[in-house]
Amino acid sequence: MRLRPPMNRVSPRALWYWAARAAVLWIVLLVPQVIWWFADGDGARTPHLIVGVVWLVLAAVHMAVMPQWRYRVHRWEATETAVYTQSGWLNQERRIAPISRVQTVDSERGPIEQLFKLTSVTVTTASAAGPIKIDGLAAKDADQLVADLTVRVGETTGDAT
Amino acid sequence: MTTAVDPAEETAADAGEGWRRLSPRMLAVHPVMELRRLIFPLLAVLIGLRNGSGVDGGWWALGIGALGIGLGFLRYFTTSFRITPTHVQVRRGLLRRRVLTVPRDRIRTVDVTSNVLHRIFGLARVTVGTGRTDMKSDGVKLDGLSAAAAENLHRELLHRPPVPSSVPPSPLPASSLPASSLPASSLPGSSLPSSSPLPASPLPASPVADAGSETTLATLDPAWIRYGPFTLSGLVAIGVLFGLGSRLVNESHIDPAKIGVVHDSIGYLRDQPLPLAILVVAAAVVVFTTIASTIGYVLTFWNFRLSRHSSGTLHVRRGLLTTRNTTIEERRLRGVELSEPLLLRSVHGARVLAIATGLRVGRGGDRGGSVLLPPAPRAVAVDVAGTVIGDADPLTVALTPHGPRARLRRFTRAGTVSTILILVALATVLFADAPAWVFWSALVLLPLGLLLALDRAASLGHSLSDHWLVSRFGSLVRRRYVLRTDAVIGWNMSTSVFQRRVGLTTLVATTAGGHQHYAIPDVPDAEALRVARTAVPGLLDQFLADRPVAPVNSRPVA
Numbered sequence: 001m002r003l004r005p006p007m008n009r010v011s012p013r014a015l016w017y018w019a020a021r022a023a024v025l026w027i028v029l030l031v032p033q034v035i036w037w038f039a040d041g042d043g044a045r046t047p048h049l050i051v052g053v054v055w056l057v058l059a060a061v062h063m064a065v066m067p068q069w070r071y072r073v074h075r076w077e078a079t080e081t082a083v084y085t086q087s088g089w090l091n092q093e094r095r096i097a098p099i100s101r102v103q104t105v106d107s108e109r110g111p112i113e114q115l116f117k118l119t120s121v122t123v124t125t126a127s128a129a130g131p132i133k134i135d136g137l138a139a140k141d142a143d144q145l146v147a148d149l150t151v152r153v154g155e156t157t158g159d160a161t
Numbered sequence: 162m163t164t165a166v167d168p169a170e171e172t173a174a175d176a177g178e179g180w181r182r183l184s185p186r187m188l189a190v191h192p193v194m195e196l197r198r199l200i201f202p203l204l205a206v207l208i209g210l211r212n213g214s215g216v217d218g219g220w221w222a223l224g225i226g227a228l229g230i231g232l233g234f235l236r237y238f239t240t241s242f243r244i245t246p247t248h249v250q251v252r253r254g255l256l257r258r259r260v261l262t263v264p265r266d267r268i269r270t271v272d273v274t275s276n277v278l279h280r281i282f283g284l285a286r287v288t289v290g291t292g293r294t295d296m297k298s299d300g301v302k303l304d305g306l307s308a309a310a311a312e313n314l315h316r317e318l319l320h321r322p323p324v325p326s327s328v329p330p331s332p333l334p335a336s337s338l339p340a341s342s343l344p345a346s347s348l349p350g351s352s353l354p355s356s357s358p359l360p361a362s363p364l365p366a367s368p369v370a371d372a373g374s375e376t377t378l379a380t381l382d383p384a385w386i387r388y389g390p391f392t393l394s395g396l397v398a399i400g401v402l403f404g405l406g407s408r409l410v411n412e413s414h415i416d417p418a419k420i421g422v423v424h425d426s427i428g429y430l431r432d433q434p435l436p437l438a439i440l441v442v443a444a445a446v447v448v449f450t451t452i453a454s455t456i457g458y459v460l461t462f463w464n465f466r467l468s469r470h471s472s473g474t475l476h477v478r479r480g481l482l483t484t485r486n487t488t489i490e491e492r493r494l495r496g497v498e499l500s501e502p503l504l505l506r507s508v509h510g511a512r513v514l515a516i517a518t519g520l521r522v523g524r525g526g527d528r529g530g531s532v533l534l535p536p537a538p539r540a541v542a543v544d545v546a547g548t549v550i551g552d553a554d555p556l557t558v559a560l561t562p563h564g565p566r567a568r569l570r571r572f573t574r575a576g577t578v579s580t581i582l583i584l585v586a587l588a589t590v591l592f593a594d595a596p597a598w599v600f601w602s603a604l605v606l607l608p609l610g611l612l613l614a615l616d617r618a619a620s621l622g623h624s625l626s627d628h629w630l631v632s633r634f635g636s637l638v639r640r641r642y643v644l645r646t647d648a649v650i651g652w653n654m655s656t657s658v659f660q661r662r663v664g665l666t667t668l669v670a671t672t673a674g675g676h677q678h679y680a681i682p683d684v685p686d687a688e689a690l691r692v693a694r695t696a697v698p699g700l701l702d703q704f705l706a707d708r709p710v711a712p713v714n715s716r717p718v719a
Contacts, residue, residue, distance in 0.1 A: 003654075003690055004706040077704075084704055090658050096693075097651035097671075098700055103267045103291045104301075109258040126291070126518075129678030130651040130671035146262060154247040154264045 003094065006077035006084045013116045014074065014136025018067040020112050026059040076134045078149060083123050085132050095132045100156040101125045105149045107142050121145055179243045180252070186282045187305035192233030193278060199229045242303055244317065249289060251301050261301050267291045271315045275308065285311035289318065373471040379534055379545045381465035381479075388536035389458030390451040391504040398453035399446065462535040467545065475515070475549065477532065487531075493517045495648035495674040496629070497533065497546045499556060499641040503616075506639060511542035515549070516644060516675035531675070546643070555629040555643040560622025566663040567683035568618040572611070579610035613637075623681045625692050630670060632681045642679045646696040648672045654689060668693060 033055065037048055069089040076085045083102070086094045106122045113119065119142035123132040137145065196203070206221045240253040249268070251261045270290035279285055285308045289301040306314065430438045463481035470476060475494070477487040496516040505511065513534035534545045547553030562568075586603035589595040616636040624631040630649065633641040653669040660666065666689040668681045681692065694701045 001687065001690060002706040003701065003704050006704070079703055082700055082703065088655075091655060092661070093653055093655040095651065095653045096700065096704070098697070101650040103263070105262045107260045107262075111256045114256075114258070125650045125671065126673035127650055127671035127677045129653070129669070129676075132651075146260070150248055150262050150264065154266065156266075 005086050006075040006094075008076050009071070010074050010076070010134070010136040011118060011138040011141070012071070013118055013138070015067045015071050017112060017116045017118050017136050018070050019063050020115065022059075022063050022066060024112070026055070026062070029055065029059075074135065076137075078145060078152075080152065083132050083149070085134055087133070087135065095130070097123065097125050097130060097132055099149070099152050102149070102153045105146050105153065107146050109139075119143075121149075123149065179245065180241045181243060182241055183237060183303065183305045184282075184284055184307045184310065185237075186284055186307065187237050188234065190233075190278050190282060190284065190305055191236045192230040195233040195236070196226065196229040199225055244314070249301060249318065251303065263289060263291055263301050265318065268318055271318050273311045273315050279305065283308050287311050287314055375468050375470050375476075377466060377468045378475075378548050379465075379467040379537075379541070381462055381535070382537070382541075385462075385535065385537045386455060386458055388505060388508065388510040389455040391502075391508055391510060392454050392458065392536055393450070393502070393504060394454050394457040394461075396450055396454075398457060399449060458535070465535055467533055467549075469549075475533070479532070479535070489515055489517050489531075493674070494549070495672055496642065496644040497550055497556075498643070498675065499542060499546055501539070501639045501641075503637050503639070505536055509539045510536045511539045512536050513542050513546045513549070514675075516642070516648075516672070516679075518674040550629075550643060550645075552629065554626060555624070555631045556641070558624050558626070558631065560624045560631065560633055561688070563621050563623075563665075563682075563684050563688075566685070567621055567665055570659070570663070570665070570683055571614040571618040571621070575610035575614035575617070576607075579606040582606055621682065623684060623692065625695055630679075630692070630696050632679060634680070634682050644670060644672060644679050648674065649697055652693050652697070652701075653678070654693075670696070 033048070033051060036051075040048070066089055070087075073089055073092055074085075074087050077083075080099070082096055082098050084094070084096045086092065102123050103126055104124045106124070107119050108122065109119050113136075117139055118136050119139045121134045121137060121142050123134075124130070125132075134142075134145075203222060203225050206225060235255055236253075239255045239258075240251070242249070242251045244250075244265075247265055249263045249265060251259075253259055268289055268291060270288075272288040272290065273285050274288070275285040284305045287303040287306060289303075303311075303314070430441065433441065460481045462479050464484070465479040466477075468476045468478075469491075473491045475489045475491060477485075477489070479485055494515060494517045498514040498516055499511055500514060501511045512532065515531040515533050517531065533549060534542055537545075543556045544553075547556050583600070583603045583606055586595075586600045590597055590600045613636055617634070620634050620636055620639045622633050625646070628646055630644045630646050631641065632644075633639065649670040649672055651671040653671060655667050655669065656665070660683065664686050665683045666686050668684055668689040670679050670681075671677060672679065681689070684692070690701070
């Protein structure tokens with residue numbers, strides 16, 4: 001007896017979204033190196049180069065592997081009674097919450113997500129540890145999902161704690 | 162990147178579907194608020210200006226001011242909300258566009274507040290609360306409606322005449338819950354009346370003045386004070402005193418070496434060989450900690466009494482100088498936690514904490530607010546915890562161990578951490594000229610890690626009965642959580658690369674009370690599924706692998 005993965009994949013554009021997000025992170029990590037390069041004007045260049053090469057290799061591997069891996073893992077499913085997601089890559093997580101315990105349904109489009117016309121949907125429960133976030137949905141699917149979920153949540157009563 | 166809100170989209174939304182704007186008067190308030198947020202850069206620039214950095218500073222100040230005002234305007238134009246018969250929705254943000262949707266059924270509180278600025282313009286802020294117990298403030302907040310509109314909204318959302326939201330919970334009518342009917346079935350989990358959002362409130366005086374009987378479950382036995390030294394609270398006291406002392410020294414410019422006692426003791430220590438000096442200092446710390454911890458125990462827990470009122474509440478009273486009274490409604494109680502820090506466990510002591518919604522665990526001033534029993538003999542703790550939840554089994558039942566792979570993981574993890582630390586020590590000796598004894602003493606970490614792993618492996622276990630989910634883990638602080646199964650409001654199953662290789666899962670039950678999440682670490686996959694399926698019947702059946710799976714697509718399954 002096993003749990004199967006949720007049924008729906010996210011939008012393929014999420015590949016680019018994850019890559020872009022990683023790129024931002026790696027560019028931020030480049031900043032201290034540049035400062036170090038200029039602050040340490042007279043020192044030997046070898047340590048700088050070593051750190052630079054390590055940075056380049058890690059960034060390249062991360063950006064090549066992570067999006068593909070995530071795309072294989074990230075899945076979601078919303079049924080009449082539950083929301084079920086799977087996310088992560090090295091560390092993976094499955095989250096399941098009954099519709100009857102859902103408190104809010106939020107959709108969000110950050111700057112990078114807008115670039116790739118993606119939307120993330122967050123379903124919160126009364127527990128601070130329980131928000132279920134679905135990254136990288138096509139805007140159309142996200143709107144549909146939010147609409148479906150809000151109707152279903154409205155059909156259940158009680159305060160869901 | 163999009164630069165502005167699509168105007169067509171905005172007008173369409175404003176015209177149809179009932180999207181509303183905040184009060185236009187907020188156009189005056191938002192910029193001021195944004196400027197207040199930018200006050201530090203502004204001040205910095207203005208100070209720079211006075212110190213004569215010239216015209217540039219003026220432009221900077223103007224720029225920052227304009228930015229603030231612009232952001233304020235943007236906030237007005239990018240925020241809109243609507244109220245449908247079933248939902249409240251708020252849209253906001255330009256770069257980060259969010260739509261928050263709250264079903265009206267889930268609304269538990271509607272707060273109307275107004276600060277000075279709001280009052281000048283006759284405005285008010287409406288905050289819609291769903292009873293989420295975390296402190297994240299960016300829920301549904303409508304910052305600025307006209308006072309009349311806010312009042313209307315308040316009434317509209319609650320379907321009843323407005324009541325002041327600051328009224329403390331009155332004692333429950335006697336009919337709500339007989340105290341004896343404790344097991345889970347009688348505690349309504351989801352059909353709570355939406356009267357008051359405050360489940361527990363520290364009351365100024367003894368809360369029991371009305372009719373109804375009260376049963377004492379536990380009172381402080383002075384013999385328990387012997388557990389005081391094993392709580393380590395004295396170490397905190399030492400830290401505080403040390404901090405105070407060093408500040409005094411700094412502020413008063415007194416050289417501590419010139420004070421007689423300090424001077425003498427430093428001189429004495431200097432004359433001793435190093436190991437002896439260390440021993441003396443350690444002994445002094447131990448003695449001081451013991452005294453401080455004991456005093457701390459007496460101050461915090463003197464007069465402790467846990468009692469159950471027939472109206473369905475638990476009362477905790479404690480404190481020598483400051484008396485604390487805490488009231489917990491039993492229908493808010495989701496379980497108990499038996500906590501055994503290593504030192505306390507070594508003398509067979511334990512503490513009991515409540516898992517209840519609306520109570521926070523281990524945070525600032527609320528720290529210990531949910532204490533049900535101070536450090537006391539383990540047998541008493543188990544007994545009291547069992548009485549509180551009305552079922553002694555979950556606290557005494559033998560736990561299912563997680564098997565050899567979970568045990569092995571305790572050892573590999575402890576081994577890895579010790580090895581890394583030892584290698585770091587070795588590196589400091591080889592490359593940073595640290596003395597060799599740093600490396601040799603670091604070797605102690607290996608046997609220590611082994612002992613820790615042994616203890617952690619022995620702690621690991623879980624159990625599931627009809628009403629209770631039990632999990633125990635940890636060594637430095639071993640905790641046994643007993644959580645009502647109907648309080649579980651979701652499952653998180655997380656797996657690291659290493660866990661997947663050996664087929665283990667960390668199963669986390671999320672709940673609205675206490676720590677918000679309670680984990681069963683490193684449980685075999687099949688057992689995790691069994692526990693999750695049994696504890697919340699029906700939820701997971703639809704996701705089992707042996708059912709037919711439809712082809713993968715990216716459409717919702719509506």
